[in-house]
Amino acid sequence: MNTDDERFMRAALFDRFGPPDVLYEGRVPAPVTAADEILVRVGATTVNGGEVIVRSGGLPPWFMRAPFPRQTGLDFVGEVVDVGAAVTGYSPGDRVWGLLDEKPDARGQPLRSLAEYVAVRPDQVSPAPETLSVPEAATLPVGGLTALVALRRKARLRPGERVLVRGAAGGVGSAAVQVAKALGAGEVIGLASGPTTGFVGELGADRVLDYRSTVPREIGTVDVVIDTVGTDLGAYRRLLEPGGRMVAVRFDTARPVRALGGIAMSGVHGTSRIRFFRGRPERALLDELARMADAGDLRPVVGAAYELADVAQAHRRFESGGVRGKVVVTVG
Numbered sequence: 001m002n003t004d005d006e007r008f009m010r011a012a013l014f015d016r017f018g019p020p021d022v023l024y025e026g027r028v029p030a031p032v033t034a035a036d037e038i039l040v041r042v043g044a045t046t047v048n049g050g051e052v053i054v055r056s057g058g059l060p061p062w063f064m065r066a067p068f069p070r071q072t073g074l075d076f077v078g079e080v081v082d083v084g085a086a087v088t089g090y091s092p093g094d095r096v097w098g099l100l101d102e103k104p105d106a107r108g109q110p111l112r113s114l115a116e117y118v119a120v121r122p123d124q125v126s127p128a129p130e131t132l133s134v135p136e137a138a139t140l141p142v143g144g145l146t147a148l149v150a151l152r153r154k155a156r157l158r159p160g161e162r163v164l165v166r167g168a169a170g171g172v173g174s175a176a177v178q179v180a181k182a183l184g185a186g187e188v189i190g191l192a193s194g195p196t197t198g199f200v201g202e203l204g205a206d207r208v209l210d211y212r213s214t215v216p217r218e219i220g221t222v223d224v225v226i227d228t229v230g231t232d233l234g235a236y237r238r239l240l241e242p243g244g245r246m247v248a249v250r251f252d253t254a255r256p257v258r259a260l261g262g263i264a265m266s267g268v269h270g271t272s273r274i275r276f277f278r279g280r281p282e283r284a285l286l287d288e289l290a291r292m293a294d295a296g297d298l299r300p301v302v303g304a305a306y307e308l309a310d311v312a313q314a315h316r317r318f319e320s321g322g323v324r325g326k327v328v329v330t331v332g
């Protein structure tokens with residue numbers, strides 16, 4: 001960041017909450033690398049459900065404090081271009097991937113990876129998989145990490161168990177189907193929209209049902225439910241076998257107080273508490289995901305790809321539904 005020109009960078013911005021059209025490519029000050037940070041030149045990022053909810057103003061104000069113009073972007077794959085004085089283990093030129101912990105930066109921006117540069121602490125990144133292209137690698141940090149935490153840490157999936165993945169063609173669901181198989185699930189059942197059911201089968205699901213024409217009780221009982229949709233959680237919890245576990249990564253954001261209250265009360269009423277968590281970057285898990293990807297156990301799926309200038313189109317595509325895997329945005 002030496003010349004005047006380099007002090008600013010291209011970034012996806014929005015000046016008010018609203019539909020995808022509020023997004024545009026603008027310029028903001030480039031981050032300055034703190035002593036405990038590395039600076040990454042971003043090659044690609046993806047559209048995530050949480051960013052779309054924030055952009056649309058879909059959460060109560062106390063969830064969404066940050067000044068306008070606001071940035072967006074949670075995950076990233078890119079190249080290290082600067083290393084803070086206190087950081088060891090990284091050098092300029094290293095290819096890394098990671099996700100933000102959503103703590104605001106100096107400009108008050110919690111989400112900000114859809115930009116030319118992002119400054120991050122090294123525990124939020126790890127070396128990117130060697131066998132994947134930059135856009136391919138971008139599809140995995142959020143979905144892969146969420147799936148690993150949900151299935152192994154929260155659900156404590158045991159080999160041979162039957163798993164239901166709700167939202168199985170999406171960013172988290174497509175990773176959860178594959179991670180469940182890799183962890184030894186006996187049967188993986190995917191719930192997805194009709195046109196994407198074939199895709200979910202190709203990912204390794206043993207049975208795929210169209211959510212638009214399947215009522216929960218037709219699915220049968222399962223040991224683990226991974227829910228990426230958030231609505232009607234009680235109906236899916238009732239499918240659990242005794243000792244079964246349900247993990248939700250989304251709640252009904254149209255009724256946040258009621259939804260979070262319902263999740264909290266699930267520990268009091270009924271036999272199986274619904275576990276909800278918010279994923280955080282963890283270097284060890286990113287390392288593990290890279291190994292899984294390089295070994296072919298976790299396949300990246302680029303459902304659609306756009307450039308930074310077309311960020312509004314990327315969000316529109318995400319919201320129109322029916323995406324297989326992830327919507328990628330490149331920042332070359």
Ligand SMILES: NC(=O)c1ccc[n+]([C@@H]2O[C@H](COP(=O)([O-])OP(=O)(O)OC[C@H]3O[C@@H](n4cnc5c(N)ncnc54)[C@H](OP(=O)(O)O)[C@@H]3O)[C@@H](O)[C@H]2O)c1
Pocket residue numbers: 047048049050051142143146166167168169170171172173191192193196211228229248249250277278279280320321322323325
């Ligand atoms: N807690 C965490 O740490 C965490 C981490 C990552 C993501 N999330 C949240 O998880 C949610 C999903 O994220 P994502 O990136 O996977 O989104 P996504 O890519 O849009 O996937 C959602 C999937 O759900 C499907 N779907 C919609 N309604 C459904 C229904 N009634 N039954 C079954 N499937 C249905 C969609 O299918 P069609 O589009 O084909 O209809 C889509 O494939 C988001 O709200 C995100 O914020 C939470």
